[in-house]
Amino acid sequence: MEYSPTLVDHFHHPRNTGKLDDPNAVAEGENPVCGDTVRIEMRIQDDVITHIRWLARGCPPAIAVASAASVLLEGSTLEDARRLDSARLAAALDGLPARKAHAASLVLTTVARALDAYRSSPRS
Amino acid sequence: MEYSPTLVDHFHHPRNTGKLDDPNAVAEGENPVCGDTVRIEMRIQDDVITHIRWLARGCPPAIAVASAASVLLEGSTLEDARRLDSARLAAALDGLPARKAHAASLVLTTVARALDAYRSSPRS
């Protein structure tokens, strides 16, 4: 399998899927070329992501990246969240094929947009 | 084997090889392209080939054709000898590949030249 067992596991048993009751940072992103879509919902309190849920449509890496990102982001500070990058996502998945780098980009951009949305209208 | 067992047998155990003590019809022929050479010696008496011997250098069909021809010619009348053709030689060898037709031609031409030589100077 060209995907690592960890990636396949995240794809097959994705963590933190679904929606939150009261998110205060939400964004949806789409890759217009391949059609992958992701929605991220977070509850942020005192500069910490206390809850995170996501939904995604796309190839296995798109789903696995969203799952791995949610695990890394839950409980992290906004500062740390901003520092999340493709390298760490790939490491968390035991590798991500280069041709699937776009899956990580989509999730990272959407996370950043959700954080931006929170900054511009913080409802603590 | 692309050569019939009969052909290989004539090549491996050629009949009537060598020379005669008192031939009265002799000819030598050579195919200048492939270098095959054949020498036919016959003793003719009362329009019948009573003895025949041959020597040859060349590919297996060249040797096998000479051998088969000597068997067919020994004891035959001059008229019959003149009628010997490639088809009968090929039949006697259970087949002769088309690309080796030149082997039969060389032997037949040399036989004809030996018969001509006899006709022009018959020492009965």
Add this chain to the structure above:
Amino acid sequence: MRPVARIREEERRSPLKTSIYLDHAATTPLRAEVLQAMEPFLAGNYANPSSIYRPAQEARAALDRARDLTAAALGARSQEIVFTGGGTESDNAAIKGVALASRDRGRHVVTSAIEHHAVLHPIEELVERFGFESTIVPVDRCGLVSVEAIGAALRDDTVLVSVMWANNEIGTIQPVEAIAALTKARGIPFHVDAVQAAGALPIDLSRVPIDLLSISAHKFYGPKGVGALFVRGGTLWWPLITGGGQERNRRAGTENVAGMVGMARALELLMEERHTAYDHVRTLRDYLFAQIPPRIPGTRVNGHPESRLPNNANFSFEGVHGESLLVALDVAGIMASSGSACTSGSLEPSHVLQALGVSHAVAQGSLRLTVGRDNTQEQMERTVETLAGIVERLRGLAPVSERA
């Protein structure tokens, strides 16, 4: 719990044995009878058939027999069969060989939009490197090319028409007999890629005036890396691979004797079983067609409803990504393929589905299931259930705005 664990472990160790293989258009298992026919030339007689001694002449005789069998299976004459290193080589040899040999007579070639890359790329080479022009005739929403459209594309300088007998993704069978009649009337050489058709449909070249035809052994339970090109006597054509005089100067190189004998044996078995062989796969395939659309909402059938290979099914599931389907099926032990080329590095859906006018999203959700002789009804039932569960799960993951 023990037995299940043992089954799982076996499955892990030898997935092809215990899983469900539904990718016979990609390749087929080597039949035991075929391997048996090959073995004497793998482990036993290794002689080069061009040599003079007896084992070499036996190898030569085996090649001759393989050629006779191949010719018989196609309704061709033995001297019209050129053994090659596979379907792609056959296609390249046919297309470049005819076009380049005729380039002083004209530089125009005609083909269809849903040909295999083994046809389209050689034609691109002709255009980009050798000053040819090509007309790529479109297909309808079912993947059918129209005979009239081919006729309209023909020009006075057309030197080659190439249309596949049946498509590898959607299974659509093209009207090659009618096209052959047309090209014959116009005196234009006609090449047919029959790589998918051979093994699934009867082919009789004594009845259809096709000039060149490609087949590939591993698509009909023969070995990989072996194919044949039929070249009708009198066709103006240059060989692709020259050197030694093998294949009567039409394809040089020491012959893969075992491979050629294997291909011929596979064709022989096909001929023997032809009256029943297609029924089995058709029954199983028809079960998929009958069950999947009602069972899974938002299913679309790609390809032609009737004019299609008996073993081919191709679906799209709204809102589901093809590769995710494939990986989830693989985890469940079902081997299938997607119409999307996404898996091979490109983000674009396959040129075949695009040519049908299918939307990008639909094309990306496509799934090809191609049935084979070892599949069973029980496997089909398991496939339908598993697939339904996977589609449901994946759709449940999609953002609300996306749900079907």
Add this chain to the structure above:
Amino acid sequence: MRPVARIREEERRSPLKTSIYLDHAATTPLRAEVLQAMEPFLAGNYANPSSIYRPAQEARAALDRARDLTAAALGARSQEIVFTGGGTESDNAAIKGVALASRDRGRHVVTSAIEHHAVLHPIEELVERFGFESTIVPVDRCGLVSVEAIGAALRDDTVLVSVMWANNEIGTIQPVEAIAALTKARGIPFHVDAVQAAGALPIDLSRVPIDLLSISAHKFYGPKGVGALFVRGGTLWWPLITGGGQERNRRAGTENVAGMVGMARALELLMEERHTAYDHVRTLRDYLFAQIPPRIPGTRVNGHPESRLPNNANFSFEGVHGESLLVALDVAGIMASSGSACTSGSLEPSHVLQALGVSHAVAQGSLRLTVGRDNTQEQMERTVETLAGIVERLRGLAPVSERA
């Protein structure tokens, strides 16, 4: 009398087992270890390595490993190895691929007079069909091409030089290192046909600036119909066979996984045994060289006394026709080959012997004996005795004026 009869019967039934095979330049037996490495991909994992599921990824991994092994055996990088359908395909791909891709820069190619037809015929195609010119550099009486002569043949519009590493008939080893230095200095791509050299000589492409190099598995105890082309990174080159993206777009077609794995295993064994492998064949071959000329008057050794493959011997016997020698040897259970192409339909002796300046008659009497790893000293002794008897018998049949 019984035992003899039984031996004869066995010999008739399986000549390759009980006879003496001395035609390893034509082809070699598939080694048991190689067949064993191939079997999992013949009888077991049949998946197409381009597919997504696990067995396919295993097949892909096996291909990757085969490529790494092949690269390691040649001192190349894995991405420089293109798997092909044999040595002839490799030669065709290299020569036409480089020349056609460079035809806007120049249309002149340089080669030697004793190349294999798999090199000479593609060059003829370039000349006859694509407006190229070729310079065929002659060889000396031992078959050696001179580096100076190659240098003198180079022109500003030369786009390719192709010289074989070692000749298949007379075994002469060419100064490819020196030629490579020359072509590199001039910036001209250099192709080497190493089909005979691989398996008989160490090859290290990390040390020699060769740009393209051809090998063929069946010449070193691997399977027939499988080869490789080394293409150094950065070489301007067009693939011969296009279609699917296999071999990183450099050789399309579903991969012959078993064949490639077999070739790699054969190379791996070669690497493991390389320190001793050549000694055995050299010892046996040297015995033939030491015994035959004194034992059989009128013997001529064709080829180079030192710069020749360790397993190659080539003789001419005055006044004896090569094919007659071969048939007589075959009857005696010895498999060998002639330098003459007479057996394949032409009456002309081989272009190689002609290029040495050998007379027609001498060329026609030539005999090639090529030794392999399974041959024994006892077999060499039997060969010398049998050969001496046959030559004597055939000479005895020649007309007196012809006798040596």
